Amino acid sequence: MLAKRIIPCLDVRDGRVVKGTRFINLKDAGDPVEMAEFYNRQGADEIVFLDITASFEKRKAIVETVEKTANVVFIPLTVGGGIDSVEFMKVLLQSGADKVSLNTAVLNNPALIQAGAERFGSQCIIVAIDAKRIGQPSPAVDSKWEVYSHGGRTPTGRDVIEWAVEAEQLGAGEILLTSMDADGTLDGYDTDLLSSVADAVGIPVIASGGAGTLEHLYEALTSGRAHAVLAASILHYGTFSIAEIKEYLVKKGLPVRPVEN
Amino acid sequence: MSSLVIVDSECANLNSIYKAARMVSLEAVISDNPKTISSARAIIFPGVGSFAHAASLISKKKLRESLLETVARGRPFLGICLGMHLLFSGSEEADLSRVNDPTEGLGAIQGEVKRFPEGLPIPHVGWNRVDPVNAHPLFAGLQKGNYFYFTHSYYARPEHKENILSLTDYGFSFPSAVINGNLYGVQFHPEKSGSAGLRLLSNFGKIIADQQ
Numbered sequence: 001m002l003a004k005r006i007i008p009c010l011d012v013r014d015g016r017v018v019k020g021t022r023f024i025n026l027k028d029a030g031d032p033v034e035m036a037e038f039y040n041r042q043g044a045d046e047i048v049f050l051d052i053t054a055s056f057e058k059r060k061a062i063v064e065t066v067e068k069t070a071n072v073v074f075i076p077l078t079v080g081g082g083i084d085s086v087e088f089m090k091v092l093l094q095s096g097a098d099k100v101s102l103n104t105a106v107l108n109n110p111a112l113i114q115a116g117a118e119r120f121g122s123q124c125i126i127v128a129i130d131a132k133r134i135g136q137p138s139p140a141v142d143s144k145w146e147v148y149s150h151g152g153r154t155p156t157g158r159d160v161i162e163w164a165v166e167a168e169q170l171g172a173g174e175i176l177l178t179s180m181d182a183d184g185t186l187d188g189y190d191t192d193l194l195s196s197v198a199d200a201v202g203i204p205v206i207a208s209g210g211a212g213t214l215e216h217l218y219e220a221l222t223s224g225r226a227h228a229v230l231a232a233s234i235l236h237y238g239t240f241s242i243a244e245i246k247e248y249l250v251k252k253g254l255p256v257r258p259v260e261n
Numbered sequence: 262m263s264s265l266v267i268v269d270s271e272c273a274n275l276n277s278i279y280k281a282a283r284m285v286s287l288e289a290v291i292s293d294n295p296k297t298i299s300s301a302r303a304i305i306f307p308g309v310g311s312f313a314h315a316a317s318l319i320s321k322k323k324l325r326e327s328l329l330e331t332v333a334r335g336r337p338f339l340g341i342c343l344g345m346h347l348l349f350s351g352s353e354e355a356d357l358s359r360v361n362d363p364t365e366g367l368g369a370i371q372g373e374v375k376r377f378p379e380g381l382p383i384p385h386v387g388w389n390r391v392d393p394v395n396a397h398p399l400f401a402g403l404q405k406g407n408y409f410y411f412t413h414s415y416y417a418r419p420e421h422k423e424n425i426l427s428l429t430d431y432g433f434s435f436p437s438a439v440i441n442g443n444l445y446g447v448q449f450h451p452e453k454s455g456s457a458g459l460r461l462l463s464n465f466g467k468i469i470a471d472q473q
Contacts, residue, residue, distance in 0.1 A: 001430055003388040003408060040455070045388055074281050076410060076453050096277055098453060121311065123384055123412040173384055173412070204382050227387060257388040257408040260456050 003257040004221045004249060005045035005228035006242055007078075007206065008235050010035055013052045015061035033068045039235070040073045042242040043259030047073065048101070048176075048230060051081030052151075059088075063095050070096020080128055080176075086115050093120060101126040101176055104149040107156055107163075110170055117171025126206075127167040128176040131160040131193055143192050152180050160193070161200045168201045175201060176230065178208040186212025186233070194224030206230055214240060214248040221254060265469065266301035268324065269293035270308050270315055270344070274452065278307050278341065281452035285463040298327040303336055303469040308343030312352040312374065312415070315343055316366055325367065332369050337469045338444045345439065345446030346374045346417055354415050370441045372419035381432045386412040391437050391449065393427045398471075399438070399445055400427070401464050407457045409437070409449035416448060443468070 011018040016030045028034055036047045047069070051062040059082065066079055079092050080101030089100045106112045106127060116125045130152045131145040145160035164175050177197055179190035189210045198205045204227035207220040211234050220226045234240050246256045267278055267289045275291060282289045282305065289305065292298060306328070308315050319325050332338055340348050347366040352374035366374075377383050388408040393400040416435045419425055426445065429437035439446040445465070451458035 001389070002385065005387050070277060071280055074277075074284065074453060074459060075455050076412075093274075094276060096280065098274065098277070122414075123386060174386065202382055203384070204386055227382070 001255045002227070003045070003255045005206075006043075006217075006245055006256070007046045007048055007228055007230045008039045008044050008242070009048040009050055009208070009230050009232045011050050011052055011232070012062060012065060012081075014058050015053075015065055018052065032065045033072065036069045036073050036077075039242065040075055043246060043257070044075065044242055045228070045257055046076040046078060048078045048080065050101075051079060053082070063091055066092060066095040066097050078126060080126070084112070086112070086119055089116050089120065089124070093124060099124050099126050099173070101128045103128040103130070104151075106167070107147065107149045107158070110166065113167055113170035113172055117173070122171045122173035122203075125172050126174045126176050127164075127172040128178065129160060129164060129167075129197075130178050130180055131190075132180040133190070133193070137192065143196065145193055145196075148180060152178075152183075161196055164197045164201050168203050172203060174204045174206060174227075176206045176208060177226075178230075179210055182210025183208070184233070185210055188212065188216040189220040189224055189226075189229075191219050191224035194220055194226050198225035204228065212239075214245060217245060218249060218252050218254070221249070264301065265289040265303045265305065266298055267291045267305045267307065268298060268328070268344075270306070271318060272308050272315070272343070274307055274341075274450065277450075278305060278452045281459060281462055282466075285459050285466060287462060287466045287469075293322050293324065295323055295327040298324060299330050301331055301336060302472070303465075304328070304331050304338045305465075306338065306340040306344035306347065308341065308345075308347060312343065312346055312354040312366070315347060319347070319367075328367060329369070332367070332444055335443045335472075337465065337472060339465050340444075340446040341452070342413060342448060342450060345448055346415060348439070348441075348444065348446045349374050349417055349419075352415060369444055370417075370419055370424050370439055370446070371421060372417060372424065372439075374415050374417050376415050377431070378433075384412055384414045385416075385431050388454075389429050389431065389437075389449075391427045391429055393438070394425055397426060397440070398468055399440075399461060399464050401467070402460055403457055403464075409447075409451070409454040409457055409461075411437075411449045413448060417446065443472075
């Protein structure tokens with residue numbers, strides 16, 4: 001049976017991990033390669049690097065990071081942030097990335113999903129969606145969410161579910177779904193959003209935004225019907241280790257890949 | 262005789278396989294030269310993307326004969342993911358009516374490559390358990406049910422049961438590794454399956470060494 005995946009996400013700027021980690025005695029907690037190795041040893045199922053480098057000139061830093069990481073970490077590696085061409089996808093994949101996560105660029109140019117999928121296969125293409133709820137949750141009306149671009153700064157007027165379905169049709173292999181309402185709250189994932197998208201598409205959904213407790217992760221993977229959970233703060237700040245998360249999920253009866261020693 | 266050759270199928274995971282092989286002290290060369298492939302001591306045949314594209318690439322690069330030659334000589338040969346599918350003659354992914362055209366696979370194992378049935382999320386992506394059907398050196402030191410990383414929409418179904426090396430459950434039990442003599446195919450990605458994957462590659466290295 002397919003295991004539920006736990007995926008640490010590292011924000012990287014100019015080749016350095018941005019959100020510091022409070023708990024680990026690493027020589028250099030700002031080194032993305034060392035962080036990726038650390039999470040790999042902890043039992044992470046994949047690693048995501050989100051490149052938030054602002055200037056175009058410094059973008060090659062992420063390529064170097066990917067290359068160095070792929071020399072020592074042998075689990076799937078995803079890179080997201082500012083990827084806007086098939087050429088750049090190719091550079092990242094050849095450097096050792098297994099998947100690219102596309103967001104703003106494909107909102108402007110959805111054909112880029114298709115171009116990437118045709119060239120590298122759907123398994124390489126993740127479409128990341130930043131979703132914000134429209135109005136208050138109410139039992140009387142169906143919930144709706146709007147897609148935001150540019151790192152959640154710009155409303156696009158697009159409906160999240162419609163965009164997810166379109167992304168799948170264009171060849172996306174997975175959807176990385178972030179609830180902007182829940183992100184950073186530690187109050188739990190928007191499971192309503194997750195299950196609405198998971199029901200509308202046939203491809204796996206990765207849940208992101210809002211995890212504060214182990215129960216939250218479980219909810220995203222069960223009532224949210226997510227295949228995987230992306231986690232940042234709760235891992236980086238040492239609230240839980242990946243081993244603790246997996247132990248909990250196993251107790252609750254979910255299939256996970258055991259932590260190797 | 263030259264070294265271990267990773268066939269340059271122009272797929273994105275070429276370097277990952279090279280790096281993982283190097284990690285377990287398997288020095289390889291990446292090549293799409295028919296002569297280099299013919300004289301290889303062993304072959305790793307990677308592949309991601311579509312069956313038709315990969316099959317036509319083999320044809321275009323004139324690698325078909327060289328690859329079949331290494332198989333015929335009994336050189337250790339490991340097909341990974343789409344590289345496993347290409348050991349068969351055809352796939353539902355390609356247009357099967359166009360027999361004998363460039364979209365044909367190697368036909369080194371009898372059987373077919375089929376799309377997963379509707380109802381399950383496709384692609385089958387993530388970590389799943391691999392259960393070897395019998396003890397085999399390729400799985401030496403690995404537990405039954407070890408997790409490996411998969412990402413695929415099609416699966417291979419050998420015609421003969423004895424060609425099935427391991428099984429994996431995704432709604433139903435499908436062959437996750439196949440064998441025909443010294444020819445192996447794995448549906449999962451050993452280069453992305455953590456220590457279990459590295460162990461499998463290391464085992465493949467031992468199989469190569471034992472050939473000497």
